[in-house]
Amino acid sequence: MKKILISLLWLATFTLPVVGQQRITKPFHQTSNVKTIPQRTCGTGELDHQYEQWLQPLIQQMEQQNAVNKGAAVVYTIPVVFHIIHNNSNVGISYNISTAQVLSQLDVLNEDFRRLNLDAANTPAAFLPAAADCEVNFCLAQTDPSGNPTTGIDRINRITAGFSSPPYTNTYIDATIKSATIWNTNNYLNIWVVPDYSDNFGNPLLGHATFPSGSGLTGLTGNFGTATSDGVVLWYRACGRVGSLDPSYNKGRTATHEIGHWLGLRHIWGDSNCGNDFCADTPTQQTANFSCPSYPSVTCGNGPNGDQFMNYMDYCDDDCLNMFTTNQKTRIQTVLLNSPMRVAQRNSTACNAPSSAPVAQFTANITSIPVGGSVNFTDQSTNSPTGWAWTFTGGTPSSSSQQNPQNIVYNSAGTYTVSLVATNGGGSDTETKTAYITVGSTTSACDTITNFDFATDTATILLSGGTGGVGYASGQNNYGDIAKADIYSISGTNQTVDGVFIVFGVGTSSGTGQTANVRMG
Numbered sequence: 001m002k003k004i005l006i007s008l009l010w011l012a013t014f015t016l017p018v019v020g021q022q023r024i025t026k027p028f029h030q031t032s033n034v035k036t037i038p039q040r041t042c043g044t045g046e047l048d049h050q051y052e053q054w055l056q057p058l059i060q061q062m063e064q065q066n067a068v069n070k071g072a073a074v075v076y077t078i079p080v081v082f083h084i085i086h087n088n089s090n091v092g093i094s095y096n097i098s099t100a101q102v103l104s105q106l107d108v109l110n111e112d113f114r115r116l117n118l119d120a121a122n123t124p125a126a127f128l129p130a131a132a133d134c135e136v137n138f139c140l141a142q143t144d145p146s147g148n149p150t151t152g153i154d155r156i157n158r159i160t161a162g163f164s165s166p167p168y169t170n171t172y173i174d175a176t177i178k179s180a181t182i183w184n185t186n187n188y189l190n191i192w193v194v195p196d197y198s199d200n201f202g203n204p205l206l207g208h209a210t211f212p213s214g215s216g217l218t219g220l221t222g223n224f225g226t227a228t229s230d231g232v233v234l235w236y237r238a239c240g241r242v243g244s245l246d247p248s249y250n251k252g253r254t255a256t257h258e259i260g261h262w263l264g265l266r267h268i269w270g271d272s273n274c275g276n277d278f279c280a281d282t283p284t285q286q287t288a289n290f291s292c293p294s295y296p297s298v299t300c301g302n303g304p305n306g307d308q309f310m311n312y313m314d315y316c317d318d319d320c321l322n323m324f325t326t327n328q329k330t331r332i333q334t335v336l337l338n339s340p341m342r343v344a345q346r347n348s349t350a351c352n353a354p355s356s357a358p359v360a361q362f363t364a365n366i367t368s369i370p371v372g373g374s375v376n377f378t379d380q381s382t383n384s385p386t387g388w389a390w391t392f393t394g395g396t397p398s399s400s401s402q403q404n405p406q407n408i409v410y411n412s413a414g415t416y417t418v419s420l421v422a423t424n425g426g427g428s429d430t431e432t433k434t435a436y437i438t439v440g441s442t443t444s445a446c447d448t449i450t451n452f453d454f455a456t457d458t459a460t461i462l463l464s465g466g467t468g469g470v471g472y473a474s475g476q477n478n479y480g481d482i483a484k485a486d487i488y489s490i491s492g493t494n495q496t497v498d499g500v501f502i503v504f505g506v507g508t509s510s511g512t513g514q515t516a517n518v519r520m521g
Contacts, residue, residue: 035196035204035237036246039290040254040315043170043199043208043233044261045223046271052278054214055264055334062334076336079141079350080106083154083181083192084236087166091155092243095166095195095236101243102140102153102193105234108241108252109138109259112312112324119322124295126305130281132329136263136336138189139351145184147354147426156181166195170208170233173197179228186344189262190231191255193239206238206249209258212339225262230341232258248291251318260313263342264335265328268313274300279327282308292320357427358385362420368438374407375437377418381429385422393417394439410439 082105086096111117115133123131140152158166163177173194182190198204209232210225225231238249266277269285276284286299289309293316296306308314312321313328324332336342361380369375375395379388390400394416395408410416415435422429 037204037206037235037238037249040249040288040317041203041205042257042261042267042315043205044211044258047211047266051211051214055331055338056278058338059330059334062330062337066330073135074333075135075137076333076346077137077139077351078189078345079152079187079348080109080138080189080191081141081144081150081152081154081183083156083190085156085158085163085177085181085192085194087195088157088159095193096155097193097236097239097243099151099153101240103240104242105240105252105255106138106140109255112253112256113137113259115323117322119319123310123323124305126296127308127310127323127325130325130327131323132326134324134329134332136332141183141188141350142352143350143354145187149354154181154183166197168194168197170197170199170205173233174229178231182228182231185225185227185230185341187348187350189259189345192231192233193236194233195236197233197235205233205235206254207232207234207258209233209261211261212264212335212342214339225341232262234258248317251321253312253318253321256312256321260324260328260332263332264339265313265331267315268308268311277313279325279331281325281327282311282313285309288315290315290317292316355424355426356383358383358422358424358429360385360420360422360429360431362418362431362433364418364437367436368440369410370440371413372409372411373439374409376406377404377408377420379403379420379422381420381422381431383424383426385424387423387428389421389423391417391419394437410437413439415439 082102084096084102087094089096092098108117113134113136115131120131141150142152144150158164161180163180164172168177173192177192177194178190181192196204210223210230213224232255234255235246235249237244237246238254239245239252241250241252265279267288268277268279268282269287270276270278274284274286283302283305284300285302285307289297289307293307293309295309296304297309298304298306308323308325309316310320310322311328312324314321336346359382361382363378363380365376365378366373367375377390379385381388388401388403390402390405392398392400392405392408394412394414395410395418397408400408416437416439417432417434418436419430419432422431
C-alpha cells in the first residue's frame, strides 16, 4: 500500500504547490550524425494533488461497479492521428518517418494496452496477479475533421507550414506547432512525431503528454489538455519499433508511457522520493529507474519484491517495460468514463470510413395525368441514402419524407416541378425535375376500333401497290404495318398515349414457328 493516505492528502491539497517533474539533465549524445538520449526523459508535468479529490471517489464507484458486474468488460477504441513534422524530406527519410514505422507504433499500443505484448512473459511472478489488460484499443482515423477519407497519417512540411528549424522546445511545440495542426480533440488522440527537441533547460526529451482534465475542477494549474494542445508528442527516433530508432527506445514504449499520462496515470514513483502514484498495486519506490535493473531492486522498504521497474510508467529502457496493473487500468477506465474530452474521444466515430454522399435520382409511374389524378414516385438514389425530402409543387401533399411516396394528387391543370433531396452520413444531393408532371384540363384517352363492326365488317388487307387508306388496317401492307387503331381527336394538354391493348389472333397457319411483330410509333 502507498504510504500517503488519500484522506490525509486531501487535507493538504490546497497547500501543495505544483512543481516541475524531476528531470535528468543529460545532453543529446552524438554518435556519427545521429543523436541519442542516454537516459529516458519525459516532459509531462505533474498532476496537482487536488486532481485526486475529483478522481478518487469516481475510482471507488468504478471498483464497486466492477465487483457487481464481474466479467462484463467494455473495450474502448480511440481514433488516432499521427502528425509527422518533417523538414521537406521524402517519406521514410530523416524526420519524415515511414508509414511502416507509424503502423508499428500503433501495433505496440494495441499490444501493450491489451497485455498482448510478447514480453509479458518477462513480468516477475510476484507481479503477475496485478498485471492487467487495460481494455483500450487504438485505430488510425479513417475520417478527417472535414468528413473526408484519411489514412490517419498527417505529414506536415515544417517549411511550408512556417515553423522554425529544429531542434524545438516543448513550449514551441505546444504553443505553435500544435495549435496550427491539431485535429478536433473531441474526436481524435493527436500524436505529433517531431525532430530533436528539449525542455526549456536544454534537456532532450523522448516525449510528453497532456493530462485529462476533470469535470468541475477549478484552480488547477497542471498540464491539462485543451482544444489547442491536447495530445502526445514523440521524438521521431522513439516512435514505433521499425525504422531508424535509438537502440534504448526501439520498442515503441515511449508512446505507451506518454499515453498512460494522457489517460491519467502518474509516474510510478509519484514524482517524489518514495512518493505516491495512487495505485495500491504498484509498490512505493524511491525514484525513477533507468536502463534495466536486476530483479528484485528493493527501495523504500518494499522488499522482498522491490520496485515494479518493468511498469510502463517507470523510466527503464523499452525492452525492460512490459506491464500495467489492475489499479492503473481502473484509473484509466475511470478517466475514460468521466473526463469530458476522453468521454468524447472514446465515443468518436472517426475510426469508421466516411460515407459517400448519395446521388439523388427518382422516377414517377406516370407523368401526364388528368385533373384529380395521382402519381406514385420511386427513389432511385445511389450510395444508400438514409433520408428523403420530397417537394411536390402543385401536389397534395406538397412534401414527404418517405422513400417512395404514393398517391400524390394534382387537382389543378398545369405543369409542375418535383424535387428530391437524398441524404446520408456522407452528405446530401438534390435532383430537381422542372415541368415534370403534366396535368390536363379534360380527360382524353385512346378508344377502341369504334367504326369497325366485327359482326358484319370484314378487315381489308392493303396489298403492296394497293390503295391507301386511313383508320385501321389489318395484315401486311405497303406501309409495313400490321395493324392500326382508329384516328381520334383530343383537346387539352393531355396528349400522351400511356397505354395500349393489343389483341392477337391467328386466322390460318402454314406451320409452326409463326412470329407476331409489334411496332409502336
